Amino acid sequence: MMIDFRQVRANDWPEIINLANGVFQESTPMEVSFPLLFNASNRCSYVAVSNHEIIGFIGVLPEELHWQGDCYLGSRIGAVCVSQSYQGQGVGRSLFRLMKKEAQQLDFVLVSGQGKLYLSEGCELFGEFKQFIIPGQGRQMAIKAFSGEVSELLAIHRLRSQQVSYFGQSPAHLQQLIAAQSLATLFGGTQQIFLSFSGEQLVAYVVTGSHYEDGEITEVFEMAGEAQELLALLQQLALTLPNLRCRIQSESELSRLLEAQTAFETVNNAGTILYVNEKVKGVPIPHTWDLGFL
Structure with missing residues (x-):
């Protein structure tokens, strides 16, 4: 069955929220804990769709890193999730690669994990x-x-x-x-x-x-x-x-x-980073357990 990978749309969010809460099963709903990420105004995230059903999600938010008067533009990634019946089929990797392709105009991407997927896709431990x-x-x-x-x-x-x-x-x-x-x-x-x-x-x-x-x-x-x-x-x-x-x-x-x-x-710093602009490697990035990381 074909899987379509695309940018999120405003009417996707109820289905995304149901998927994320079902996968993560946190005591507090994801949309309550992470109001900037699970937000109908967020157009930076991506979904995987099969048979008109959202079966995968990668949450992305824009980010700014300031150092010595310079501002580097990037994004943060958290809440990557795939429906149980589609896990192990490369859906998460395909979503990550779509995000990576779209991020070429940025300076960096912060990722809230250190798993094999991220490290094999070019992310690095940092700080x-x-x-x-x-x-x-x-x-x-x-x-x-x-x-x-x-x-x-x-x-x-x-x-x-x-x-x-x-x-x-x-x-x-x-x-x-x-x-x-x-x-x-x-x-x-x-x-x-x-x-x-x-x-x-x-x-x-x-x-x-x-x-x-x-x-x-x-x-x-x-x-x-x-x-x-x-x-x-x-x-x-x-x-x-x-x-x-x-x-x-x-x-x-x-x-x-x-x-x-x-x-x-x-x-080491929490999570991993994808360097798009080599200049960011010279920036002392704060510990990423700050208020906005996830």
Whole structure:
């Protein structure tokens, strides 16, 4: 039976959502956890169709990577799924190859997996990070939990846009991603956002989620701020959050500060990357457990 591979259409989404929820069987529906991806306005994704039925899907969203004033355009891939009766027939690979063909005008493609399919299709492991369990240490700080106020949202957006390299997200998209708690949901935990202030100015923030891995772990999903401010916030949080674990760019100032205090292990970036523009290989890409990765 012929299988047609094409770009997604607006009226495909109810069927795509049913397929994805049936394949992944997460406790939270996929369209709730990933509102930007499972969205009728998304025209970047692709489907496989057989006998007028959607039997495969590859979720794609546009992405921006900023570094030293340059902006690289790319895409992110997540939620690749194939109907059970069509698995093992090369449907996922065909969808990936269609995406790859369409991505030639881009600079990079981030992929939310490290499986054999992606590696055999030219994707690479990328980015080296040092993983720390943060030692607890207190100092007088003004820390509060994120309340959802617009002023806090804009301050978070402004601070993350001041990093050496960062993925571009509009405040509106950032608001949706924070509310979705997608990474915390995948880990089966609860997302928390902590803000550190100097007077009225936000100087650091940390996004965390807890899960169990031979005991409770609190994972840092995203953070931003100057190294000293981030270190102080992380150490303060480590006094109450169990096994606060953080992945930090190997050559960063924050990494050097923590190396002087505690042990670490070296880990790769999450997922894989397809380099379309060779210049992107010189960019220190943030750890891809940021708010928008999946």
